[in-house]
Every structure is written in structure tokens, then in C-alpha cells.
Amino acid sequence: MSKLTIALDIMGGDHGPPVILSAAIKAIQHHPDVNFTLCGDESIINPAIQVLSDAERRRVVVSHCDQVVDMGEAPTSALRHKKRSSMRKAIELVQAKEAHACVSAGNTGALLTLSFYLLKTLSGIDRPALVSMMPTASHHKVLLLDLGANVNCTPDILFQYGVMGSVLAQQVAGIASPRVALLNVGEEDIKGNAQVKSADQLFKDAPGINYIGYVEGDDIFTDHADVVVTDGFTGNVALKSSEGLAKLVVSEVKRHSQRNIYTRLMAKIAFPLLKSIYNSVNPDQYNGASLIGLRGIVIKSHGNASKDAFYYAIVQAMQEARMQVPDKIKTKIETVLLEQL
Missing domain, CATH: 3.40.718.10 (Isopropylmalate Dehydrogenase)
Incomplete structure (x- = not known):
């Protein structure tokens, strides 16, 4: 280019x-x-x-x-x-x-x-999606979509999100065969609404996608999948909740580290470790949602x-x-x- x-x-x-x-x-x-x-x-x-x-x-x-x-x-x-x-x-x-x-x-x-x-x-x-990277426990990054472009999604749209997310993970994150998952209220096949179950079948019928099935909300951050697909309503709530939790943790660490002379001393000793942890989850470096x-x-x-x-x-x-x-x-x-x- x-x-x-x-x-x-x-x-x-x-x-x-x-x-x-x-x-x-x-x-x-x-x-x-x-x-x-x-x-x-x-x-x-x-x-x-x-x-x-x-x-x-x-x-x-x-x-x-x-x-x-x-x-x-x-x-x-x-x-x-x-x-x-x-x-x-x-x-x-x-x-x-x-x-x-x-x-x-x-x-x-x-x-x-x-x-x-x-x-x-x-x-x-059919519809574009907002997608962004999120941190995981293994320091890899997971793509979450949709983050709010479409609050109501048909099974076909959810499937299209998975295909697009897979391409983005390959090209930007450098993952050869990205693991694609659907966000659900449980990992069992019997769980989920009609849209999720229908989308699940579409993924299973598509040999070109490395589909691994359902994941729950806590799996977003465990490196269980490389691409997590959901509708814009759920995705936006998940994103904002995680950002809010990250801010709460940082705020609480700062507050407790200033309680007395001993906590201030401990915080000073632990500062390099705390800074490293903060840098790995700092929301700034994950800013930039792609409208794919x-x-x-x-x-x-x-x-x-x-x-x-x-x-x-x-x-x-x-x-x-x-x-x-x-x-x-x-x-x-x-x-x-x-x-x-």
C-alpha cells in the first residue's frame, strides 16, 4: 500500500x-x-x-x-x-x-x-458492528462485538459478526485460527434464547470458522476465546461494566494505600508491581472501537x-x-x- x-x-x-x-x-x-x-x-x-x-x-x-x-x-x-x-x-x-x-x-x-x-x-x-479489544488473564487480547451498534440482532447478523471478528483477529492480532464463541447465560446447549441457539447452529454449519461454542460473561477475560460475539445491548453493558470495575479497583487500591504510614510505605514498595498491573489493564490502550x-x-x-x-x-x-x-x-x-x- x-x-x-x-x-x-x-x-x-x-x-x-x-x-x-x-x-x-x-x-x-x-x-x-x-x-x-x-x-x-x-x-x-x-x-x-x-x-x-x-x-x-x-x-x-x-x-x-x-x-x-x-x-x-x-x-x-x-x-x-x-x-x-x-x-x-x-x-x-x-x-x-x-x-x-x-x-x-x-x-x-x-x-x-x-x-x-x-x-x-x-x-x-446486513449491519456493521462495533468491536474492540479487551485484556485477558493470559495477557492475550479478546475481541468483543457488538458493543452497541445494534441492540437487537438476528441469528444471521450474529453469525456475520463472528466471521468479521475472526478476520479482524487474524489481521490485527495475528491469530492464525481465532477461536470464536457466542456469549450466553451458560455453556450448555439447552441454555440461551432463540436467537443465540439459531446462531449457534449457523456457526456449527460453517466449516471456515473455528467455532468453540458458548462462553459466559466471566470467560471474556480468561482467554477462553479470541472472539466473543453478542448483541449490541449485552456487549455494551459488558464493556461498560468491565470499565467501571477496573476504575473501582484502581480507586480502592489508591484509597487503601493512603490509609496510614504503613500502607503508604507498602504501596511505595509495591509501586513497580502495581504500575505493571495497571498498564496491562489500562483502558486507554484498548481505546478505539472498529466499526467493521x-x-x-x-x-x-x-x-x-x-x-x-x-x-x-x-x-x-x-x-x-x-x-x-x-x-x-x-x-x-x-x-x-x-x-x-
Whole structure:
């Protein structure tokens, strides 16, 4: 692939341009083989990028946008009334093949709607899915999808998620034959609702997928599977619950370590170990949910992402662009569908 171009929505997110611009500058400085298009208000962007060298500045294009999709704005409103927004412009650059991928921390519903409208889904894919990596006890990573793109999923859609997740695990995580599992309330065949049971049979009938059956919620973090498939409602609850638990554990460790002089001393001694544990589960490094199943690469960052978290989302976009993930998904879907005929 020729030199990559990544389009960034500078105006999205809870913290706005300052955090996103800081992450963009870090990406520009750390990846000399990548060009960037910064979509947003040029009066905010231009002063911020003056810190770049002349060589770095030549790899940056500023695309002025005079509209912003608000975080609480209805997706239909963004689609109809924000045609000059930074979010839409970033997606349009992917649509026009002027960028290999785009990244936004903006309104999730609007990003999903605009991406679906502008880029369309791949042949054989009914709905795109939000997928992200999660840590496991063995320090491997597991892909969880869907994280909220579609709260109600048919068995066919769940099956498509498994195929797409398998391709992503192969191309981004480097797993030769990813283990695909369905999230369920138990591992026994008799458990689960009608959608899950029907999807289970679809996976069993597909020889091109390394399907291992059902897993329960606690198995997400035990390296039992490489790809865990569920509907967007359940996936989003699982994601937010795990993030909340991680924050609670960190908060409790900090609180208890400051109780008295002895706990402070113990915390100081244990600091290297605690830092290593925190770094392995730090949510920032898992920021960047891929909106897969589209005819282009769209990465959704958390709205409250820090500079480092948004930077990780940019890196995720570059990885998927280099591996040409949409093309690989298209080929895999076509192969699996042919095998089922």
C-alpha cells in the first residue's frame, strides 16, 4: 500500500479539540510514514500545529469545517442538518478514497448513522458492528462485538459478526485460527434464547470458522476465546461494566494505600508491581472501537478519551488500513457464503 492518509475528526469528544489535537500532534510526530487530514475549525487547528516541524507540517492537510455534531445530537439531525460537520467530512474522505481510515471521538449514534449512510456495508453484511479489544488473564487480547451498534440482532447478523471478528483477529492480532464463541447465560446447549441457539447452529454449519461454542460473561477475560460475539445491548453493558470495575479497583487500591504510614510505605514498595498491573489493564490502550462491516475503515474513540487514549485509536486505524481489513472481510464473507450453498 502507498503512504497512508488518516482523517481525524478534531471537533468530536467530551473534551473537544485540545485533547484531540494533542493526540493528533503525537501521531504526526511518531509516524513519519503517515499523512493526516485534520477536519475541523481551522482557526483552532492552525495555531495548535505550529509546534510541528516544516517536514511534519507538509504531511498535514487542514480541512476547514464550520459545523460540529454535538454529543447529544440526534443521529437523524446530524445526517440532515450537519453536512459541513467535521465528523461527516472525515467519513467523506474515506468514501472518496482520499483517506484510508478516519477516527472520531464524537457522538456514537451520529457516527454510526453517517458511516452507514455514506460508506454502505460490504456485500453479505446486513449491519456493521462495533468491536474492540479487551485484556485477558493470559495477557492475550479478546475481541468483543457488538458493543452497541445494534441492540437487537438476528441469528444471521450474529453469525456475520463472528466471521468479521475472526478476520479482524487474524489481521490485527495475528491469530492464525481465532477461536470464536457466542456469549450466553451458560455453556450448555439447552441454555440461551432463540436467537443465540439459531446462531449457534449457523456457526456449527460453517466449516471456515473455528467455532468453540458458548462462553459466559466471566470467560471474556480468561482467554477462553479470541472472539466473543453478542448483541449490541449485552456487549455494551459488558464493556461498560468491565470499565467501571477496573476504575473501582484502581480507586480502592489508591484509597487503601493512603490509609496510614504503613500502607503508604507498602504501596511505595509495591509501586513497580502495581504500575505493571495497571498498564496491562489500562483502558486507554484498548481505546478505539472498529466499526467493521463497512466499505471503509471507521474507528470510534471513547468520547472522554485522554490524549494517549485517542492516540491508540489512531494507531488502530493505521493497523487496519495497512492490513486492508475491509477487503479481507469481504473475501472471507464470500468464501463462507459459498461454502454454505
